[in-house]
Amino acid sequence: MKHTRFGPYGGVFAPETLMASLEELEDAWRSLWSDLGFRARLSGLLRDYAGRPTALTHAERLSEEFGFELWLKREDLLHTGAHKLNNALGQCLLAQAMGKTRILAETGAGQHGVATATACAKLGLDCVVYMGSVDAQRQRPNVLRMQLMGARVVVVEHGQRTLKDAINEAMRAWVSDPQAHYVLGSALGPHPFPSMVAAFHEVIGQEARAQILEQAGDLPDYAIACVGGGSNAIGLFRAFLEDESVRLVGVEAGGEGIDSGRHAARFAGGSPGVLHGCFTWLLQDDDGQILPTHSVSAGLDYPAVGPEHADLERRQRARYESASDEVALRAFAALSEREGILPALESSHAVGWVMEQAQELQGKRLLVNLSGRGDKDLGTIFALRQEGASDAEVLS
Ligand SMILES: *Cc1c(COP(=O)(O)O)cnc(C)c1O
Numbered sequence: 001m002k003h004t005r006f007g008p009y010g011g012v013f014a015p016e017t018l019m020a021s022l023e024e025l026e027d028a029w030r031s032l033w034s035d036l037g038f039r040a041r042l043s044g045l046l047r048d049y050a051g052r053p054t055a056l057t058h059a060e061r062l063s064e065e066f067g068f069e070l071w072l073k074r075e076d077l078l079h080t081g082a083h084k085l086n087n088a089l090g091q092c093l094l095a096q097a098m099g100k101t102r103i104l105a106e107t108g109a110g111q112h113g114v115a116t117a118t119a120c121a122k123l124g125l126d127c128v129v130y131m132g133s134v135d136a137q138r139q140r141p142n143v144l145r146m147q148l149m150g151a152r153v154v155v156v157e158h159g160q161r162t163l164k165d166a167i168n169e170a171m172r173a174w175v176s177d178p179q180a181h182y183v184l185g186s187a188l189g190p191h192p193f194p195s196m197v198a199a200f201h202e203v204i205g206q207e208a209r210a211q212i213l214e215q216a217g218d219l220p221d222y223a224i225a226c227v228g229g230g231s232n233a234i235g236l237f238r239a240f241l242e243d244e245s246v247r248l249v250g251v252e253a254g255g256e257g258i259d260s261g262r263h264a265a266r267f268a269g270g271s272p273g274v275l276h277g278c279f280t281w282l283l284q285d286d287d288g289q290i291l292p293t294h295s296v297s298a299g300l301d302y303p304a305v306g307p308e309h310a311d312l313e314r315r316q317r318a319r320y321e322s323a324s325d326e327v328a329l330r331a332f333a334a335l336s337e338r339e340g341i342l343p344a345l346e347s348s349h350a351v352g353w354v355m356e357q358a359q360e361l362q363g364k365r366l367l368v369n370l371s372g373r374g375d376k377d378l379g380t381i382f383a384l385r386q387e388g389a390s391d392a393e394v395l396s
Helices: 016-033 036-050 060-066 084-097 111-123 133-138 140-148 163-175 193-215 231-240 307-314 325-339 345-356 374-386 389-395
Strands: 056-058 069-074 102-107 126-132 152-156 180-183 222-226 247-255 271-275 278-282 318-324 365-370
Touching: 016 036, 016 084, 016 163, 016 193, 036 084, 056 193, 060 069, 060 325, 060 345, 069 193, 084 102, 084 111, 084 180, 084 193, 084 231, 102 111, 102 163, 111 126, 111 140, 111 180, 126 133, 126 140, 126 163, 133 140, 133 152, 140 152, 152 163, 163 180, 193 231, 193 307, 193 365, 222 231, 222 345, 231 247, 231 307, 231 365, 247 325, 247 345, 278 307, 307 318, 318 325, 318 345, 325 345, 325 374, 345 365, 345 374
Parallel strands: 069 365, 102 126, 102 180, 126 152, 222 247, 222 365, 247 318
Antiparallel strands: 056 069, 271 278
16 A cells, blocks of 8 residues: 555554455545546535535624634534535445445444435445444434434444444454445544545535635635544645645644543643554553543544644644633534524534634634534533533523
């Protein structure tokens, strides 16, 4: 395999048994991504089924209040409510072209599982989604959504019984099933996944760049996105890599604070190592054991970051900051009240960071990727409000 790394990061740290599948995938990916027929089929699905292009919205009331010029790329308006469908549709179409009949996927909060079940229903593919039992319990509505679209949800009882364990189980199943393709949900894992997933999300930044040039008349000073595995952020960033005047900022989950140890801020609190087939920044102890993570947003609650981000950080082309649970919740409330948009708690971290940095950002044009809508988070918001007056104040 060629070009498996981003600087020192990335690679293919996979068991022998997985290599044949990864090589087959890389070959198919290389030939289909440059195949005009494939690209046209994917563009057609993204336009007529998923709802692209998504809007770019000037957040006028928040801008006025904070003294910056805030633009929101509205991935919350994509079918199923988040950017994840770009990748799920792309990979499922690829799998179909490869002659695969069955799709395997992992899911944490359920968003990637729902997007994959959706793509499979649309394309007529069998779908099996692996989900930790803790997550399946917390995210019952998403389990039902997947089942309603014909997917089989396999509950994983190993380890912490969350996302990391679901990925392990899905990879294991892939090894023993040559008729299956494994749809990984973020820009991580062994090559070719980080490159392929990023490519399927590039459309976000390409649209946003053209839209902001047209609507604002110029490029943004900053492009900002939340970073879980890093797929929505890399989809935005790639379009601006050559625009030296555009600063790129990724916002990780600061949870209850870096010092508390309860967070998912890999750059601030981690070190380089290997997880799920790839060398990157992650949260680990001195023995290399993966540490538990925490975030109010399930989608940012993962111990490793995609390798392309690790390299952008190394090259100082992007910087990585964090926003705490509290800051994200404040942004959730602000965007709901002032703009009439309920953002996903993940996306709220990006908005929260700009609100926190309002001093540094006075007069700047900011492009924030609103990766998803907040309807899925109403249970979390409701529970926090019930916890007591102090939380209720934060949120009201
Ligand atoms: C899954 C998810 C994320 C985090 O994943 P990335 O790969 O980092 O983009 C962010 N926002 C939403 C709405 C999500 O569903």
